[in-house]
Amino acid sequence: MIQTLAFYLFAALVIASAVMVIMARNPVHSVLWLILAFFNAAGLMVLVGAEFIAALLVIVYVGAVAVLFLFVVMMLDIDFAELRAGFVKNFPLGIIIALILAAELIFGIGAYQAGRIELGVASGATSPILDASNTASIGAVLFSDYLFLFEAAGLVLLIAMIGAIVLTHRKRPGGRGQQNITKQVRRNPNEATVMKQPIVGEGVEL
Amino acid sequence: MTEFFQSLGMNYEWAWFVATIAGILLIALPLMLSVAMIIYVDRKVWAAINLRRGPNVVGPFGLLQSFADGLKVFLQETIIPSAANKGIFLLAPILTFTVALAAWAVVPFSATAVLADINIGLLYILAISSLSVYGVVMSGWASNSKYPFFSAMRAAAQMISYEVSIGFILVCVVLFAGTFNLNDIVRSQQGFGLGIVNAYVIHPLLFPMWVMFFISSLAETQRVPFDLTEAESELVAGYQTEYSSMSFALFWLGEYANILLMCILNALLFWGGWLPPIDWAPLYYVPGIVWLLLKTFFFFFMFSWVMATVPRYRYDQLMRLGWKVFLPISLGFVVVISGYLMATGHFG
Numbered sequence: 127m128i129q130t131l132a133f134y135l136f137a138a139l140v141i142a143s144a145v146m147v148i149m150a151r152n153p154v155h156s157v158l159w160l161i162l163a164f165f166n167a168a169g170l171m172v173l174v175g176a177e178f179i180a181a182l183l184v185i186v187y188v189g190a191v192a193v194l195f196l197f198v199v200m201m202l203d204i205d206f207a208e209l210r211a212g213f214v215k216n217f218p219l220g221i222i223i224a225l226i227l228a229a230e231l232i233f234g235i236g237a238y239q240a241g242r243i244e245l246g247v248a249s250g251a252t253s254p255i256l257d258a259s260n261t262a263s264i265g266a267v268l269f270s271d272y273l274f275l276f277e278a279a280g281l282v283l284l285i286a287m288i289g290a291i292v293l294t295h296r297k298r299p300g301g302r303g304q305q306n307i308t309k310q311v312r313r314n315p316n317e318a319t320v321m322k323q324p325i326v327g328e329g330v331e332l
Numbered sequence: 333m334t335e336f337f338q339s340l341g342m343n344y345e346w347a348w349f350v351a352t353i354a355g356i357l358l359i360a361l362p363l364m365l366s367v368a369m370i371i372y373v374d375r376k377v378w379a380a381i382n383l384r385r386g387p388n389v390v391g392p393f394g395l396l397q398s399f400a401d402g403l404k405v406f407l408q409e410t411i412i413p414s415a416a417n418k419g420i421f422l423l424a425p426i427l428t429f430t431v432a433l434a435a436w437a438v439v440p441f442s443a444t445a446v447l448a449d450i451n452i453g454l455l456y457i458l459a460i461s462s463l464s465v466y467g468v469v470m471s472g473w474a475s476n477s478k479y480p481f482f483s484a485m486r487a488a489a490q491m492i493s494y495e496v497s498i499g500f501i502l503v504c505v506v507l508f509a510g511t512f513n514l515n516d517i518v519r520s521q522q523g524f525g526l527g528i529v530n531a532y533v534i535h536p537l538l539f540p541m542w543v544m545f546f547i548s549s550l551a552e553t554q555r556v557p558f559d560l561t562e563a564e565s566e567l568v569a570g571y572q573t574e575y576s577s578m579s580f581a582l583f584w585l586g587e588y589a590n591i592l593l594m595c596i597l598n599a600l601l602f603w604g605g606w607l608p609p610i611d612w613a614p615l616y617y618v619p620g621i622v623w624l625l626l627k628t629f630f631f632f633f634m635f636s637w638v639m640a641t642v643p644r645y646r647y648d649q650l651m652r653l654g655w656k657v658f659l660p661i662s663l664g665f666v667v668v669i670s671g672y673l674m675a676t677g678h679f680g
Contacts, residue, residue: 154473158420161466181455185499189462190492193469197488200473200481259451261512307652 129173136169153199161192178260355447359436367588368398370632377636405584408577413475416574420474425575425582428467432586435460435593440515442606442620453514454502457597458495461552464590465491467583468561468571475574483570486647487554487561493654494551500662501545504669505601508532508678518605530604530611537669542602544658546634549594551654553587556639560647591635592628599627 143166146159164187171180268276324330333355337347372387372395379386387394412418438453440446450456465488472484509517525534533542551558562570572583599605604627606620645653672678 152417154417155420158470177450177452178455181452181459184459185455185462189459189465189495193465193488193492196466196469197485200469200484259511261452305648 133170133173136166136173139163139166140170153202154196157192157196157199160195161188164188164192176260178264352447356437359439359447360433363433363436363589363592364585367585367592368402369395370592371398371401371584371588373632374636374639377633378640381637381640402581405577405581410577410579411574413477413574415476417474417476420470421574422579424467424471424474425579425586427470428464428586429582429589431460431463431467432589432593436589438514439593439596440518440600440606441624443515443519445621446515449513449515452512454506454512454517454601457514457593458499458502461590461593462491462495464586467586471575471583472571475571477574479567479569480571480573483561483567483573487571490554490558490560490650490654491552493651494548494658497544497654497658497662498548498552500659500666501541501548502601503666504538504541504662505532507666507669507673508535508538514600514605518600518607521604522607523611524604528611530607530609531602532604533602537665537672538602541662541665542598544662545602546598546631547653548658549598550635550638551650553591553594555591555635557642557645558650559644560650563644592632595628595631595635596624598631599624603627 140163143159143163147156147163150156150159164183168180168183168188171177171183322330333351335347337350337354338344340347342350375397376386376394378384387397390396390400412421435457437448438446438450438456440449468487468491469484472480472482472487475481505517506512509520511517511520521530521532524530524532532538550556554561561567562572564570567573572580575583603609604623606624608615608618608623
């Protein structure tokens with residue numbers, strides 16, 4: 127009973143906030159609605175008993191990715207008049223994308239009702255682990271059966287990260303912004319300051 | 333507590349419901365009270381370190397100072413800047429406050445006194461504390477004013493940076509405990525140090541982790557020396573510049589609830605939580621919550637101590653410390669600790 131209520135609450139909120147993502151006029155509002163959608167999707171995950179995935183969804187997407195998203199969108203200087211001016215020009219493209227999405231949806235529902243595809247027979251090697259928490263079960267599968275895929279995914283992410291750094295990093299000519307931290311830390315009063323006893327009326331000559 | 337309400341003649345669902353509401357009130361109301369008192373403690377500690385007297389006028393020893401401040405703030409007019417984005421402007425303090433309270437749901441105050449004893453307690457706290465950045469970012473943007481916006485940008489960058497290293501530090505603790513459940517993490521610390529000391533921090537591999545966790549929790553709660561988001565000499569009051577009255581008070585309460593949460597996490601994860609410091613039978617007659625609150629209070633004292641003595645970091649120093657010092661060291665420790673635990677046969 128309460129699960130059904132919770133499901134409809136989360137599902138309705140996910141759909142409503144997803145609609146608001148594209149309906150909101152202000153891009154910052156869009157991102158905030160997107161965050162609400164992520165959060166409610168995490169709620170749905172909890173309902174199916176995947177609390178580990180739910181926690182990861184909140185930590186990774188809501189806590190990190192969406193913050194960076196919000197960061198960028200807030201800094202953008204968006205001219206709304208200019209955005210609307212491109213509407214007629216982009217209208218055919220929008221129609222094409224909408225048609226493709228509709229076709230995919232129809233195919234998806236049709237394929238689902240036609241029965242599932244036989245890509246291979248399950249070997250049955252990974253029987254569900256009973257009496258283990260969510261975290262332990264995922265760990266047991268991830269670091270045994272899917273170790274190669276897991277490591278490959280990690281490698282892909284590493285390459286993407288290095289690529290992003292290489293593409294955006296540029297060495298500035300000149301000394302600006304170059305600091306030697308150890309030198310700064312090791313500075314002491316003896317070498318940084320000079321004590322003078324100025325004579326009244328004459329001042330100091332450094 | 334569900335059994336207690338069942339014994340009053342309720343069926344299980346109602347008893348559970350009433351017990352949960354009662355549990356929430358039992359955590360939230362004392363928490364609000366302790367936030368009010370801890371603000372007083374904070375001001376007294378700064379005063380003592382600065383050789384001042386601190387609040388000493390309202391009530392005996394100034395004990396009622398926070399309540400007077402609260403009443404003053406409550407009676408003020410709520411001002412909303414005309415250029416502000418009204419909805420988000422009002423939502424931001426509420427979000428900050430709600431998130432600050434929500435994280436307390438999984439904190440174990442003693443072996444049985446925990447509202448939600450869930451398997452992923454630590455991940456839940458990490459998830460909820462990663463949400464607290466939104467209150468700051470939303471208020472900074474919605475104020476439509478320069479200084480709050482600078483503050484919001486700084487807060488977003490700072491909290492993401494330090495969350496990464498906090499995540500790795502928590503992984504080290506989880507490796508030792510073998511669970512994300514906070515109560516089990518506390519239990520696994522019993523007799524950890526040579527069968528005598530009930531604390532993870534005694535381990536030579538975990539002590540540096542605790543030091544980094546303490547510094548990261550200063551950065552995560554935007555306390556001195558990492559208070560760049562509300563640096564009053566540069567940004568007036570940071571993201572809360574445009575706020576007044578109750579919306580300002582909500583930021584204030586949320587901030588201190590977060591600080592207390594970080595103090596209690598220090599106690600739970602590294603200092604044995606509700607266990608007595610030494611594994612000696614007579615000490616177990618003292619209720620667990622007393623030990624936990626004593627440890628929490630000690631860490632809060634350290635927070636105040638740091639605030640009164642350390643000057644503020646520069647922004648580039650903050651980023652350097654997060655990404656170039658803490659991140660590589662904590663990542664290295666994850667590897668070293670996993671290797672150590674494998675070598676010593678910890679995993680069985």
